[in-house]
Structure formats: C-alpha cells, structure tokens
Amino acid sequence: MATPSDPGTVLITGGTSGIGRAVARLLSRQGARVIISGRDESRGQDVATETGGRFLRADLADAEDVRHLVAEAGDVDVLINNAGYWELGPSARTTEPGFDAMVAVNFRGPFFLTAALAPKMAERGHGAIVNVSTMVAARGAAGMAAYGASKAALEALTRSWAAEYGPAGVRVNAVALGPSRTEVTRSMGDMLDSLAAASPLGRANEPEEVAQVIAFLASERARPVTGTVLPVDAGRVSAL
Ligand SMILES: NC(=O)c1ccc[n+]([C@@H]2O[C@H](COP(=O)([O-])OP(=O)(O)OC[C@H]3O[C@@H](n4cnc5c(N)ncnc54)[C@H](OP(=O)(O)O)[C@@H]3O)[C@@H](O)[C@H]2O)c1
Structure with a gap:
C-alpha cells in the first residue's frame, strides 16, 4: 500500500521511453515497485533491469493486450497513463488508421485500463492516477x-474519474505538457526549440522535470488535489 514514504506499486504505460522511463527511474529511486508497459520488449527489459521493476508487453491499441496487462499487473496503487501516439498533419490528410491509432492509444486504451484498475483501488480505499x-x-x-481531441477526451476522463472514484479515496489528475525533449520530439530538431521559445519561460521540458511533477501528483503530498489538469508547459497556455 502507498504511504507518504512508500509510493507502493506503480504501473506506468509507455515506460519504455521518454517521459514514462523518467517517471519509472524517479519513482523506483523513491522506493516504488515499478511495472512498466509498452510494445518494445528490448527497451522495456532495459528499463526493468535499471529500475529493478517488471516489464509487461502490451499494445494499448489491442483490447486483449489491455486485459492481459490488467491481469498480470495485479494490485496497483498508482497508475500513470503516459503512453501516447500522434500523427501530425492537415485534417484532410489524416488517414482512418492514423486517427484510430490516436484514439486507441490516447483515449480507448487508458479508458479500459483505468476502468479495470480503479475499482480495485477503490475497494482498497486508496490510489492515484495521473494522465499525461x-x-x-x-x-x-x-x-x-x-x-489534441484524443487528449482532450483523456482530460475529460480525468474529471469524470475524479468524481467517480474520489469518494472511495482514489485521486485522478492530469498533466498537460508543452514541448518536451524525448525520443519522439528529437526528429523535430530546431522546431521544438522554436515552439518552446513562444512560452514565457522560453524553454522545453526535460523528461526528468516532467517526472517530478507527475511524481508529486501521484504522491500523498498531493492528497487534497484531484480532478485537475496541471499545465507543465513553461507558461505557454496562460500567455497571449
Ligand atoms: N514530448 C512532448 O513534447 C510531449 C508533449 C505533449 C504531450 N506529450 C505526451 O507525453 C507522453 C509521453 O510521450 P514521450 O514524449 O515520452 O514520447 P515517447 O518517448 O515516444 O514515448 C511514448 C511511449 O508510448 C508508448 N506507446 C506508443 N504507442 C503505444 C501503444 N500502441 N501501446 C503501448 N504503448 C505505446 C511507447 O512505448 P513502445 O514504443 O514500447 O510501444 C513509449 O514508451 C505521451 O502521452 C505524449 O502524447 C509529449
């Protein structure tokens, strides 16, 4: 069970890379028993070895994989719905498979994963969920x-789940990230920095910085906080 000094068992989707891996590293240093999931066996095993945790292979776009993940993960105190997928480009050029993949990974997968795990947290009377x-x-x-629409749906879930599971002691929050330096944005090169330059702080997030904010929301230090979407974007959405 999670206490102020013990984060408990934490499941991080998309823990094989970028922000998810930084969260796994940080929480394992804080004493959590870390379970990471993703599709890449080799990167997943590397993170598991480094963090002393477990890697469970699961494609969040596959309903059967999500059911297996729930069964194999067992009791989870903290769930970080971090895995994400995007295809950028004009709406007219968005393909149906690309659209379906974004909805599946960013919305449908987290929905059914949380719908299976949150009631078990509620039964135990505690738990925390952070959506990315x-x-x-x-x-x-x-x-x-x-x-953006698939993630807006995830933010709506954050508020609905806070209402649904809060009375049983389960908190649900989200972070809304600005440009962050991870594997997926490396290919953007200078474009990431120009995007980041438009924010008041004029900088991109490092994964370790994002991990600190996620770890706070997941921890007992954030006990009175639920149903919120916290911008982690160097001030970008608050500024003109
Ligand atoms: N980087 C940014 O600038 C930025 C900005 C705003 C929001 N975000 C959000 O932050 C989160 C983490 O992104 P990141 O920047 O750390 O990207 P990343 O390094 O590419 O990591 C994405 C993670 O999602 C997992 N994933 C992707 N598709 C999956 C699928 N079908 N099933 C299971 N896992 C899947 C990947 O695991 P496998 O490859 O092993 O499957 C990987 O671990 C995402 O939700 C993203 O939308 C990032």
Missing part, C-alpha cells in the same frame, strides 16, 4: 486536430 495530456488539448494547433 498535451497543451494542444486546450489550445488549437493546426496539424494536431485529432491528436
């Missing part, structure tokens, strides 16, 4: 319509 969203769920961005 994006600033483009709240602000329009050309080329990101389907991605």
